[in-house]
Amino acid sequence: MKIYTKTGDKGTTSLVGGDRAEKHDLRVWAYGTIDEVTSSIGLARAYVKEKEISEKLLKIQKTLFEVGAELASAGTDYYKRRIEDQDITFLEETIDKLDGLKPSYNGFIVPGGTIESAHLDVARTIVRRAERYISELKNYYEISDNLMKYTNRLSDGLYAMARYFDYKDIMEKVEENARKFNQNRSVVNNSQSEEIDEIMINRMVIDRETAKHIAEKCVQKSYEIGVPMVICVTDYSGNITLLERMDDSLLASIEIAMKKAYTAAALKAPTHELRDASLPAGELYGINTVDKIITFGGGFPLKVNGTIVGAIGVSGGTVEEDMKVAQFGVKAFEEGLTNGVTK
Known part of the structure; x- marks a missing residue:
């Protein structure tokens, strides 16, 4: 059987059941746009x-044939409902699962973060166009x-x-840049022994x-500066x-406060030092989209012999006030080590 039939040479096409319609018929615009969606997906x-997402996309493509x-x-004796409740439920469950894997984000997204997300965004906009055609089609059929x-x-x-896919890409870049960031911050003092006092570190527990x-x-x-805080x-x-x-x-x-402490411990740096690094030109660009990460002052790591053993986060006042109280806590920790108060 030949691919070309010549039946559409006069500007008409066949609907389900054999009825003919003009190729500019609204129904043709609608299902033709769905065909674009299927191809773009x-x-x-x-x-x-990723196998799981690839399989979901394939299932969607098959459902789009039914759409x-x-x-x-539509408008023929052969019309019937083809999309079932479970088809909608499948999409809703997929959305909920993927949405739960990333932090919430408020604002506009510029498409093109990854190859996968760029093509998916194109498919999404074609779906929106199909919606517009279908919405108009409901007025007639x-x-x-x-x-x-x-x-x-x-x-x-x-x-x-x-x-x-955008979030996954950001996380991979952030993790890599965080390693580089901490490596660049490390200062090797050749006059000191490279051996860490394991007994001291193991004994030191927050x-x-x-x-x-x-x-x-x-x-x-906090009482001295007159600002109630969370520590x-x-x-x-x-x-x-x-x-x-x-x-x-x-x-x-x-x-x-919890996020400041977590950030200081996880990234091994005072939170105020992360601000510039999180800007577009910085080493940690995108890190402030990660849940639990704070990039303004008030979080400090707690160290023993240069090794992170804990962290402190303070919130309640201005950034400067938070930092002042947190730094006082760090000083108390360090003095406690010397005086035997902390252990």
């Missing part, structure tokens, strides 16, 4: 190496509500997939008593050892 899928068939049968719901969810689903001592000193400093002390992994909230401190400061 195929292009995106060619670049996707196209429903549109191509019977179109199922599920078909409208499916195309609407599909644009959201493709958006969620695109953002997943236990509750140590954390309590640091927090008490921070509270004392968070963590171990070297960023796990909370103690969280102290002073009366009348802001509720929002609880989460911010």
Whole structure:
């Protein structure tokens, strides 16, 4: 059988069931645009190496054949609903799963972060165009509500997939840049022994008593400057050892203090030093999109012999006030080591 049939030479095409329609018929615009979506998703899928997402995209492509068939049968005796509730549920579950893997982001996204996300964003915009045609088509023909719901969810689903690849790419770059950032910050002092006092490090644990001592000193400093604070002390992994909230401190400061301490422990640097590095030209560009990361002052690592053993995060006042109280906590920790108060 030859590919060309010549039946469309006069500007008409066949609908489901054999009825003929002009090629500029709104139904043809609608299912033709869905055909574009299917092809654009195929292009995106060619670049996707993750098996699970590739399989989801393939399933979507197969469902889109049903969408196209429903549109191509609109207004004929062969029209029937082809999109089921489970098709919509599949997209909603996919969106929820992918959305849960990344931090929330408020603002506009500039497409082109990765090859995968760029192609998925193109597919998403074509879906939106198809939606516009289908919305108009409903004024003239019977179109199922599920078909409208499916195309609407599909644009959201493709958006969620695109953002997943962008976030994954940012995380990989951030992790690599964070390693370089910390390597560049390391200063080798050849006059000191390269051996770490393992006994001292193993003995030094940010236990509750140590954390309590640091927090008490921070509270004392907070009273001096007249600002109620939230103080968070963590171990070297960023796990909370103690969280102290002073009366009348802001509720929002609880989460911010925890994030400051976590950031200082995870990136092994005071949080105020990360601001410039997180700007577009910086080594850690994109890191402020990562959940739990703070890039303004108030978080400091706690060290013994140059090794991170914990961290402190303070929030409640201005950045300068937070830093002043946090630094007082660091000083209390260091003096406690000398005086035997911390252990």
